[in-house]
Amino acid sequence: MLRPDVLRSKKDFTDIYNKGKSLGDRYVVVFHRENHLDYTRTAFLASKKVGKSVQRNKARRLMKESYRELKDEVKPGRDIIIIARNTINQAEYRQVKKSLRSALTRGKLLKETKE
RNA sequence: UGAGUAAGUCGGACAGUCGCGUGGGUCUUCCCACGAGGAAAGUCCGGGCUCCACAGAGCAAGGGUGCCGGAUAACGUCCGGUGGAGGCGACUCUAAGGAAAGUGCAACAGAAAGCAAACCGCCUGAUUUAUCAGGUAAGGGUGAAACGGCGAGGUAAGAGCUCACCGGCGGUGUGGAGACAUACCGGCCUUGUAAACCCCACCCGGAGCAAGAUCAAGAAGGACCGCAAAAGGCGGCUGCUCGCUGCCGGUCCGUAAGGUAGAUCGCUUGAGCCCUUUGGCAACGAUGGGCCUAGAUAGAUGGCUGUCUGAGACAGAACCCGGCUUACAGACUUGCUCACAUC
RNA sequence: GCCCCAGUAGCUCAGGGGAUAGAGCGUCGGUUUCCUAAACCGUGCGUCGGAUGUUCGAAUCAUCUCUGGGGUG
Numbered sequence: 001m002l003r004p005d006v007l008r009s010k011k012d013f014t015d016i017y018n019k020g021k022s023l024g025d026r027y028v029v030v031f032h033r034e035n036h037l038d039y040t041r042t043a044f045l046a047s048k049k050v051g052k053s054v055q056r057n058k059a060r061r062l063m064k065e066s067y068r069e070l071k072d073e074v075k076p077g078r079d080i081i082i083i084a085r086n087t088i089n090q091a092e093y094r095q096v097k098k099s100l101r102s103a104l105t106r107g108k109l110l111k112e113t114k115e
Numbered sequence: 116u117g118a119g120u121a122a123g124u125c126g127g128a129c130a131g132u133c134g135c136g137u138g139g140g141u142c143u144u145c146c147c148a149c150g151a152g153g154a155a156a157g158u159c160c161g162g163g164c165u166c167c168a169c170a171g172a173g174c175a176a177g178g179g180u181g182c183c184g185g186a187u188a189a190c191g192u193c194c195g196g197u198g199g200a201g202g203c204g205a206c207u208c209u210a211a212g213g214a215a216a217g218u219g220c221a222a223c224a225g226a227a228a229g230c231a232a233a234c235c236g237c238c239u240g241a242u243u244u245a246u247c248a249g250g251u252a253a254g255g256g257u258g259a260a261a262c263g264g265c266g267a268g269g270u271a272a273g274a275g276c277u278c279a280c281c282g283g284c285g286g287u288g289u290g291g292a293g294a295c296a297u298a299c300c301g302g303c304c305u306u307g308u309a310a311a312c313c314c315c316a317c318c319c320g321g322a323g324c325a326a327g328a329u330c331a332a333g334a335a336g337g338a339c340c341g342c343a344a345a346a347g348g349c350g351g352c353u354g355c356u357c358g359c360u361g362c363c364g365g366u367c368c369g370u371a372a373g374g375u376a377g378a379u380c381g382c383u384u385g386a387g388c389c390c391u392u393u394g395g396c397a398a399c400g401a402u403g404g405g406c407c408u409a410g411a412u413a414g415a416u417g418g419c420u421g422u423c424u425g426a427g428a429c430a431g432a433a434c435c436c437g438g439c440u441u442a443c444a445g446a447c448u449u450g451c452u453c454a455c456a457u458c
Numbered sequence: 459g460c461c462c463c464a465g466u467a468g469c470u471c472a473g474g475g476g477a478u479a480g481a482g483c484g485u486c487g488g489u490u491u492c493c494u495a496a497a498c499c500g501u502g503c504g505u506c507g508g509a510u511g512u513u514c515g516a517a518u519c520a521u522c523u524c525u526g527g528g529g530u531g
Contacts, residue, residue: 008413043413052156053431061135061417068134069418093418 007043007079016079025103027088027096028063031081032107040076042067046084059084066097073110080109 007013020033035041044063046056063082074080088096104110 065418
């Protein structure tokens with residue numbers, strides 16, 4: 001079965017790119033937009049600029065793992081696209097997580113309870 | 116011991132914990148099992164499978180292969196051999212048919228680049244002593260390549276003109292399954308290039324799993340049947356009105372079909388892997404037994420902690436197999452060769 | 459996934475077995491000018507993306523490889 005919390009259609013992507021907000025950090029770029037649902041939908045992308053398939057898979061796994069640990073702090077009801085930059089190849093997991101956290105914080109996507 | 120050569124194996128491991136994909140369970144979000152490669156890569160060949168075309172084969176075009184024999188489902192792959200090249204050797208490499216079917220090309224240099232010729236020479240004759248006529252292709256020079264090589268005889272000078280050896284070509288015999296090898300004889304002999312066109316032999320229909328098959332929303336669009344009836348358009352019964360009626364149009368219900376979004380299948384059991392015995396030099400084949408080993412669909416292998424020779428190669432399945440090619444840190448095993456030392 | 463194409467000077471491109479690889483723009487130097495521009499003259503600029511092979515000879519032919527670009531569903 002297809003999971004509902006994953007972005008799929010081309011229309012969603014172009015809407016988020018054109019009408020959503022974007023912000024970048026050292027290792028990742030985040031696009032986000034309200035989706036009027038009661039849950040969050042996400043997508044993790046690594047383009048060919050990042051490297052061959054091994055590097056791209058590694059980048060996506062690091063981003064997914066980072067998001068998994070931050071998931072409970074994220075406010076629901078948004079579509080989020082997380083894109084790897086080619087600097088991610090030199091990064092460790094902790095650095096990626098830190099970068100993603102700072103990006104989400106600056107986009108005010110996290111709940112106010114945590115710092 | 117050192118150097119080398121050939122073949123092969125592994126490709127960080129283990130434990131705990133939080134997560135991911137598939138399957139199963141007593142499907143309560145709990146438990147169990149399994150979960151990338153030797154190249155998964157490049158997409159360079161060969162097949163399976165699916166649809167289309169032809170349903171008879173042949174010819175042509177276009178493309179491919181190219182020493183011989185075997186292996187194989189097939190191959191441009193593999194194995195064994197032949198010829199050639201390299202290495203002291205183990206061994207390695209080899210697009211290796213045909214140039215006497217034809218066409219083209221061979222720059223520059225050189226007299227001459229392919230079928231005959233002759234620049235300087237050499238020799239003979241004539242004579243005006245510097246040229247002319249004839250003979251010759253040994254020597255010089257040019258070039259990547261100059262019409263068999265080298266030596267002897269021979270001659271005016273020379274020449275396969277003659278002879279020995281070597282190379283090549285043709286014929287015959289012998290060995291071999293064949294490529295080919297070898298012996299004898301012959302005339303003395305024909306440049307290179309086919310990864311230039313080409314000739315000969317053999318092979319090839321096209322597209323590709325996003326192929327294709329099944330199910331199938333919709334306030335989507337079209338077809339047909341029926342029913343109801345408000346308005347409208349055109350026509351008929353009559354010249355007009357009313358009325359009746361046919362068609363179009365519109366609304367609703369139904370039928371069958373195609374089929375978009377979407378879903379399911381194709382999707383992993385296969386020319387499969389491991390072991391035993393056995394035929395074969397080998398590739399590989401046969402017999403018997405055992406095993407089930409990813410199947411996602413924006414696409415599953417990651418994070419943290421600890422231990423160990425301290426960590427680090429190239430790299431990620433997408434329908435599936437057989438090969439080729441390319442990339443690859445490091446570790447290990449076995450056979451063989453050469454050199455040195457010792458016994 | 460499948461299928462194509464390209465790679466030659468700093469840039470845009472010729473050249474498809476025999477060149478010292480060529481043209482335009484550009485760079486640099488000079489002439490002219492008080493100076494600059496324009497004009498004119500000159501100058502260099504290249505492992506022909508890489509490796510191996512065929513050939514007497516390769517940018518050109520063959521094989522492998524790298525990089526870039528495009529098409530298609």
